[in-house]
Amino acid sequence: MHSQPLSQVPGQTQVTPIVAFHEVSKWYGNVIGLNKLTIRILPGVTALLGPNGAGKSTFLQLATGQLFPSQGTVSVLGQSVWNNPSLNRFIGLCPEQDAFYEWMTGRDFLNTCARLGGMNRAEARDATSRTLQAVGMTRHQHRPIRGYSKGMRQRTKVAQALVHDPDVLFLDEPMAGTDPVARRDLMDIIQRLAGEGKSVVVSSHVLHEVQSLTPNIILLNHGRLLAEGHFRQIRDLIDTHPHHIVLICDHCRNLATRLVAWEDVEGIKVLPGDKGLMVETRSPDAFYARLPQLSLENGLLINEVYSDDDNLEAVFRYLVNK
Amino acid sequence: MTPASAPAAISRSPGRRRTYRLSLSAFWTLYQLTLRGHQHGKRWIIMTALMLLPAGLGLLVRHTAPNVPSVAIEFIFVFLLIPQALLPLAALIYASGIIQDELEEQTFTYLLIRPISKSAIYAAKLLATLTTTVVLTVLFTALTYAAIYAGAGGNPVLSRCLKACSIHALAVVAYCSLFGLMSLLTRRVLIAGIIYIVIVEGLFANLAFGIRLITVIYYLRIIAYRTLPFIVPTPSGPTDFAANAWQLDISNDPKLLEHPQLPHCLIVLLGGSLACSILAMVLCSRREFHVKTVEKG
Numbered sequence: 001m002h003s004q005p006l007s008q009v010p011g012q013t014q015v016t017p018i019v020a021f022h023e024v025s026k027w028y029g030n031v032i033g034l035n036k037l038t039i040r041i042l043p044g045v046t047a048l049l050g051p052n053g054a055g056k057s058t059f060l061q062l063a064t065g066q067l068f069p070s071q072g073t074v075s076v077l078g079q080s081v082w083n084n085p086s087l088n089r090f091i092g093l094c095p096e097q098d099a100f101y102e103w104m105t106g107r108d109f110l111n112t113c114a115r116l117g118g119m120n121r122a123e124a125r126d127a128t129s130r131t132l133q134a135v136g137m138t139r140h141q142h143r144p145i146r147g148y149s150k151g152m153r154q155r156t157k158v159a160q161a162l163v164h165d166p167d168v169l170f171l172d173e174p175m176a177g178t179d180p181v182a183r184r185d186l187m188d189i190i191q192r193l194a195g196e197g198k199s200v201v202v203s204s205h206v207l208h209e210v211q212s213l214t215p216n217i218i219l220l221n222h223g224r225l226l227a228e229g230h231f232r233q234i235r236d237l238i239d240t241h242p243h244h245i246v247l248i249c250d251h252c253r254n255l256a257t258r259l260v261a262w263e264d265v266e267g268i269k270v271l272p273g274d275k276g277l278m279v280e281t282r283s284p285d286a287f288y289a290r291l292p293q294l295s296l297e298n299g300l301l302i303n304e305v306y307s308d309d310d311n312l313e314a315v316f317r318y319l320v321n322k
Numbered sequence: 323m324t325p326a327s328a329p330a331a332i333s334r335s336p337g338r339r340r341t342y343r344l345s346l347s348a349f350w351t352l353y354q355l356t357l358r359g360h361q362h363g364k365r366w367i368i369m370t371a372l373m374l375l376p377a378g379l380g381l382l383v384r385h386t387a388p389n390v391p392s393v394a395i396e397f398i399f400v401f402l403l404i405p406q407a408l409l410p411l412a413a414l415i416y417a418s419g420i421i422q423d424e425l426e427e428q429t430f431t432y433l434l435i436r437p438i439s440k441s442a443i444y445a446a447k448l449l450a451t452l453t454t455t456v457v458l459t460v461l462f463t464a465l466t467y468a469a470i471y472a473g474a475g476g477n478p479v480l481s482r483c484l485k486a487c488s489i490h491a492l493a494v495v496a497y498c499s500l501f502g503l504m505s506l507l508t509r510r511v512l513i514a515g516i517i518y519i520v521i522v523e524g525l526f527a528n529l530a531f532g533i534r535l536i537t538v539i540y541y542l543r544i545i546a547y548r549t550l551p552f553i554v555p556t557p558s559g560p561t562d563f564a565a566n567a568w569q570l571d572i573s574n575d576p577k578l579l580e581h582p583q584l585p586h587c588l589i590v591l592l593g594g595s596l597a598c599s600i601l602a603m604v605l606c607s608r609r610e611f612h613v614k615t616v617e618k619g
Contacts, residue, residue: 065435085440086343091435095428095435099428100429113436116355116436118437
C-alpha cells in the first residue's frame with residue numbers, strides 16, 4: 001500500500017490545509033468506514049477517488065461534522081468540525097443521496113437553505129437568484145423539485161451547497177447518474193468555482209471526469225488511504241508495475257518476434273485483425289527510447305504508439321488490485 | 323494543483339473557533355419548514371380521520387339517544403376518548419417523526435450542514451410539532467363541542483369548550499415532549515409509545531394508587547375535575563360521572579385534598595414537558611445521526 005503521502009506540488013508546502021485528518025478511524029458497529037486515515041488537503045481542487053464502499057462518503061461526512069470520528073481528529077479550516085455549527089458558514093456540502101423536500105420548488109428550496117444559513121430575506125433572495133443562475137436553473141426555478149430530471153436535481157444539490165458562498169465545497173459524487181450534457185455542465189461549474197478561488201473536494205468513482213477536473217487525487221479503498229498527491233507522482237509510484245503500450249503496425253507478428261527478446265518486455269498480445277500489438281513492460285521509458293531504433297533498423301513500420309493505461313483509470317486499477 | 327485553485331480561497335476563513343450564536347432567522351425558517359412539512363405529509367389525513375371520530379360519535383349519540391344528557395356525552399367523548407386515546411396517539415404520530423422523518427427521507431443532511439446547532443434543530447422542530455398538534459387538538463375539540471352542543475349552546479358551553487381545549491392543548495404538549503424524547507432513545511418509538519400509552523396511561527392511570535402520579539392523564543383529570551363540573555342528572559339523582567370514572571374518592575375527600583392542587587398539576591405537566599425537551603435537546607446535540615448513503619447501504 002502506498003499510504004504515505006507523496007510530496008506536494010512545489011510552492012504549496014507552507015499553505016494551511018483546508019482539511020486535516022489525523023489518525024482518523026470510523027466504525028459502524030463492526031464495519032470499518034475509515035481506517036487510521038491521516039491526510040492534509042490543501043486549497044484547490046482535490047479529487048477523492050475510490051470504489052463504492054471505499055469510505056468517500058464517510059470521509060465527507062466526517063469532514064462536514066455530521067459524524068464523530070471513533071478515533072483521531074478532524075479539522076477543517078483549522079477548526080475542529082464536530083459540534084461546531086459556526087464553521088458551516090464557511091463550508092458547503094453536496095450530499096450523495098438524491099433526497100429533497102420534493103414538494104418545494106427549486107427556488108423555494110434554495111431560499112430556505114439560504115435562510116437556514118442565517119441570511120435575512122433580502123440576502124437570501126439575492127443569493128438564491130445568483131446561485132440559480134450559476135447552476136443554470138433559473139428557467140426551472142418555479143417548478144416543483146419532484147418534477148426535475150436527474151441532471152436538474154444534481155444542479156439543485158450543488159446550488160444548495162453554494163448558496164451561502166462557502167470557501168470550501170465538498171461534493172459527493174456530484175455527477176452520479178447525470179446525462180453527458182449535465183455532466184459537462186457540472187464540471188464547468190466546478191471548474192468555474194475553482195477559478196473563483198473556492199477549494200473543492202470532489203468524490204467520484206468515475207475516474208476520467210475527475211482527471212479532467214484536477215491532477216490532485218486521493219485514492220481510498222476499504223477505508224484506507226491508498227495513495228495521494230499529484231496524478232503524475234502517483235503514476236511514477238506505480239512504475240514498478242507493468243505498463244501496457246500499444247503499437248499499431250503493418251507487420252506486427254514480425255515486430256513481436258523482435259520485441260520478445262527484450263528483457264523488459266513481459267508480455268505481448270496481438271490485437272484482433274493483426275492491427276497491432278499490446279506490449280507489457282516494467283520499463284516504459286527504456287522501451288520508448290529503444291523503439292525508434294528498432295523501427296529504423298529492421299524496417300518495421302510502426303504507425304502509432306500509445307500507452308493504453310496512462311490515465312487515472314489505470315492508476316486506480318493498479319493500486320486497488322495490487 | 324490547478325492554476326485556478328489559489329490559496330486566496332480561504333480569505334474569509336474563520337480563524338479560531340467562534341462562539342456559536344443562534345440565528346433567529348435560521349430558527350424561524352426551520353420552524354416554518356417543519357410546519358410546511360406537516361402540511362405535505364400524510365399524517366394530518368390520518369389525524370383528521372381519528373380526531374373527527376368523537377365529533378361524529380357525539381353527533382350520532384345525540385340523534386339516536388336524545389335523552390342522554392349532553393354533559394354525559396361530553397364527558398365520554400371529550401374527557402375520556404380524546405385524552406385517553408386520541409391525544410397520545412396524535413402526539414406519538416407527530417413527535418416520533420421530529421428527527422426520524424428527516425432521517426428516513428434523507429433530508430436531515432441539509433439541516434446538519436447549516437450553521438444551526440443540533441439542539442436548536444430539535445427545538446425548532448419540536449416547537450413546530452407542538453404548534454401543529456395543538457392547533458389540530460383545539461380545532462377538533464371545538465368541533466366535538468359543536469357536534470354535542472350545537473343549538474343548545476350559551477356562555478357555559480363556550481367556557482367549558484375553552485377549558486377543555488386548554489386542557490387538551492396541555493396534554494398534547496406533555497405527550498409530544500415525552501414522545502419526542504423517546505424518539506431519540508429508541509428507533510422503535512411507535513411500538514414503545516403504544517406500549518407506554520396502553521400500560522402507563524391506560525392501566526396505571528386508572529389504579530387508585532400512588533402510581534398514577536407518574537402518568538400525564540392523572541394530572542389532566544385533576545385539572546379538569548377542579549375546573550369543570552361533571553354532575554349529570556340521572557333518574558336516581560345527580561351523579562358525578564368524573565369522580566366515578568376517574569377513581570376519585572369524593573365521599574371521603576370531597577375537596578380532593580389528597581390530590582394535587584391546580585398549580586401543582588400545571589407545574590408537573592409543564593415542568594415535565596420542559597425537562598423532557600431540554601433532555602432531548604442535550605441528547606440531540608451529542609448524538610451523531612446516520613443518514614443513509616450508497617456506501618453505507
